[in-house]
Amino acid sequence: MNCRVCKKKAVIAIPRHNTAFCADCFDKYLMDQVRKTIKEFRMFEPGDRILLAVSGGKDSLALWEILKRLELDVLGYHLDLGISEYSKESTEKTRAFAEKRGYPLIIEEIESETGATLPVIAESTKRPPCSACGLSKRHLFNRAARQHGCQVLATGHNLDDEASRLLGNILHWQDGYLEKQSPSLPAEGGLIRKVKPLNRLTEKEMATYAYLKGIDYVIRECPMSADAKQIFYKKVLNDIEKESPGTKQFFYFGFLERLEKMFPPSSENAPPAGSCKVCQEPCYTDICSFCRLRMKLSPFPETQETAESSINFITPNTH
Amino acid sequence: MNCRVCKKKAVIAIPRHNTAFCADCFDKYLMDQVRKTIKEFRMFEPGDRILLAVSGGKDSLALWEILKRLELDVLGYHLDLGISEYSKESTEKTRAFAEKRGYPLIIEEIESETGATLPVIAESTKRPPCSACGLSKRHLFNRAARQHGCQVLATGHNLDDEASRLLGNILHWQDGYLEKQSPSLPAEGGLIRKVKPLNRLTEKEMATYAYLKGIDYVIRECPMSADAKQIFYKKVLNDIEKESPGTKQFFYFGFLERLEKMFPPSSENAPPAGSCKVCQEPCYTDICSFCRLRMKLSPFPETQETAESSINFITPNTH
Numbered sequence: 001m002n003c004r005v006c007k008k009k010a011v012i013a014i015p016r017h018n019t020a021f022c023a024d025c026f027d028k029y030l031m032d033q034v035r036k037t038i039k040e041f042r043m044f045e046p047g048d049r050i051l052l053a054v055s056g057g058k059d060s061l062a063l064w065e066i067l068k069r070l071e072l073d074v075l076g077y078h079l080d081l082g083i084s085e086y087s088k089e090s091t092e093k094t095r096a097f098a099e100k101r102g103y104p105l106i107i108e109e110i111e112s113e114t115g116a117t118l119p120v121i122a123e124s125t126k127r128p129p130c131s132a133c134g135l136s137k138r139h140l141f142n143r144a145a146r147q148h149g150c151q152v153l154a155t156g157h158n159l160d161d162e163a164s165r166l167l168g169n170i171l172h173w174q175d176g177y178l179e180k181q182s183p184s185l186p187a188e189g190g191l192i193r194k195v196k197p198l199n200r201l202t203e204k205e206m207a208t209y210a211y212l213k214g215i216d217y218v219i220r221e222c223p224m225s226a227d228a229k230q231i232f233y234k235k236v237l238n239d240i241e242k243e244s245p246g247t248k249q250f251f252y253f254g255f256l257e258r259l260e261k262m263f264p265p266s267s268e269n270a271p272p273a274g275s276c277k278v279c280q281e282p283c284y285t286d287i288c289s290f291c292r293l294r295m296k297l298s299p300f301p302e303t304q305e306t307a308e309s310s311i312n313f314i315t316p317n318t319h
Numbered sequence: 320m321n322c323r324v325c326k327k328k329a330v331i332a333i334p335r336h337n338t339a340f341c342a343d344c345f346d347k348y349l350m351d352q353v354r355k356t357i358k359e360f361r362m363f364e365p366g367d368r369i370l371l372a373v374s375g376g377k378d379s380l381a382l383w384e385i386l387k388r389l390e391l392d393v394l395g396y397h398l399d400l401g402i403s404e405y406s407k408e409s410t411e412k413t414r415a416f417a418e419k420r421g422y423p424l425i426i427e428e429i430e431s432e433t434g435a436t437l438p439v440i441a442e443s444t445k446r447p448p449c450s451a452c453g454l455s456k457r458h459l460f461n462r463a464a465r466q467h468g469c470q471v472l473a474t475g476h477n478l479d480d481e482a483s484r485l486l487g488n489i490l491h492w493q494d495g496y497l498e499k500q501s502p503s504l505p506a507e508g509g510l511i512r513k514v515k516p517l518n519r520l521t522e523k524e525m526a527t528y529a530y531l532k533g534i535d536y537v538i539r540e541c542p543m544s545a546d547a548k549q550i551f552y553k554k555v556l557n558d559i560e561k562e563s564p565g566t567k568q569f570f571y572f573g574f575l576e577r578l579e580k581m582f583p584p585s586s587e588n589a590p591p592a593g594s595c596k597v598c599q600e601p602c603y604t605d606i607c608s609f610c611r612l613r614m615k616l617s618p619f620p621e622t623q624e625t626a627e628s629s630i631n632f633i634t635p636n637t638h
């Protein structure tokens with residue numbers, strides 16, 4: 001199989017575009033796809049400082065490198081979830097990646113923030129782990145962005161992530177989630193803009209990029225989400241894609257084209273109207289979900305000052 | 320496993336309703352589901368004569384019996400497609416079913432109408448067989464309804480048929496088809512009302528009904544649609560249903576609730592504005608697709624009179 005562009009030996013086939021690329025042409029393709037996405041969905045504005053949520057997996061580490069190659073101002077943010085070996089490996093790989101490249105990185109620990117690791121939180125509060133994790137991340141990402149002067153939060157969600165989430169949401173007509181599935185959500189009610197610049201690239205393409213660039217990432221899935229519905233829907237979509245290449249992308253981008261018409265903004269997704277009495281972060285009621293979670297875990301929640309003490313700069317912000 | 324209602328031995332489990340029924344309670348459940356569907360979607364009006372499209376499969380034969388049990392005025396219509404043994408068996412089983420019960424039935428042959436069997440039509444016109452079949456059926460069903468004073472066309476599509484069609488249409492955002500996926504389409508532009516009274520019942524439930532009622536039906540799938548996409552999507556939905564019982568029904572009925580808002584009537588689906596110069600059936604241009612198909616197959620298309628000569632009443636219309 002040869003590269004469609006330069007006829008050298010191909011390193012990856014991309015059936016949905018009926019094409020194949022060598023390493024150099026694949027790199028050009030991938031960078032073009034990200035540029036196109038950023039432009040089409042108006043993800044960044046001149047002078048933006050980007051907070052990038054970095055898990056230590058292929059997508060977020062690759063996105064970090066890609067955004068730096070695009071000469072954007074990026075601050076990495078990693079949350080250590082305290083999920084035994086998995087989190088240790090994730091934090092170490094994120095730290096090593098940043099140090100090697102001199103990228104600025106903040107690491108925070110969920111245990112310092114709440115007094116408990118994610119498995120303990122899930123167990124103590126009887127919440128599904130993915131729900132407790134999502135709640136904490138939404139809160140801490142937004143707080144970190146505000147604290148470090150970032151105007152936008154970027155995440156490494158790829159096409160497979162977004163299409164499988166869409167499939168699950170459509171099969172169960174989760175209108176509230178469908179309405180928020182744009183890859184570029186504007187800032188509102190104290191929540192910063194959120195963008196997903198990899199939404200045009202598949203798992204396979206991101207893994208190929210990471211391999212070609214020698215990125216050392218955490219391969220295994222989070223052990224607490226091992227049976228999550230999203231992994232199942234990814235499998236379903238991969239079966240469909242095999243039968244009919246291009247469906248995944250057509251399904252997802254076709255939805256985005258129809259999103260505003262089909263799911264106009266509803267009151268269900270109104271932005272937070274106030275701020276939390278405990279932490280001052282955006283909030284719908286008196287006390288935000290994250291502070292309520294902390295209170296459940298400890299009768300004397302940490303004050304904002306002590307919570308902030310867990311911030312740990314490991315690489316100076318040099319840019 | 321016992322019947323949820325009367326505690327006798329169950330003959331069928333229905334995981335999406337978390338229930339199981341004996342033969343008698345299943346029959347009551349199934350009839351209630353059909354009654355509910357007919358009422359909810361206002362499928363019939365008092366005095367309606369129903370043309371029922373009968374393939375010889377479990378769904379259409381069962382629906383025939385069900386509609387008669389509901390004391391509705393039903394005329395069966397079977398189109399012999401000329402697909403070798405498959406069509407012979409289908410026609411014979413339909414004929415035997417009607418004769419045994421004294422139900423009125425019309426049988427027409429696609430070969431008498433067009434000069435060719437379906438395999439020959441597909442081959443000669445390079446059309447996919449399902450497309451040529453659909454086109455012919457739409458035309459001949461509507462003509463038969465008009466000729467026999469029927470106000471409504473009923474088909475035996477079940478929940479699996481409708482949900483899998485919906486999945487394929489949504490994955491590829493076939494807006495025009497999605498807009499027309501209601502189980503009750505009103506009469507317009509010379510086309511009669513179309514209804515699907517079995518849309519709340521699964522393949523398995525219909526097969527169970529047919530078995531319990533001793534209905535002798537054609538089990539095998541049409542050999543010309545053996546690799547059709549819909550069979551694939553049915554499998555996909557069955558995998559999802561196994562993982563998460565109830566999804567199929569929730570997905571389909573959730574769509575119907577949102578249909579009008581999400582896909583308002585578009586110009587793409589405007590009703591036919593005129594009638595065909597050759598056959599006088601509803602038509603968008605001068606000559607309808609079916610007459611154009613006939614012209615492709617034979618340079619001298621049959622006139623309307625000779626086409627009608629192939630109508631073959633095998634059971635007198637006694638009701």
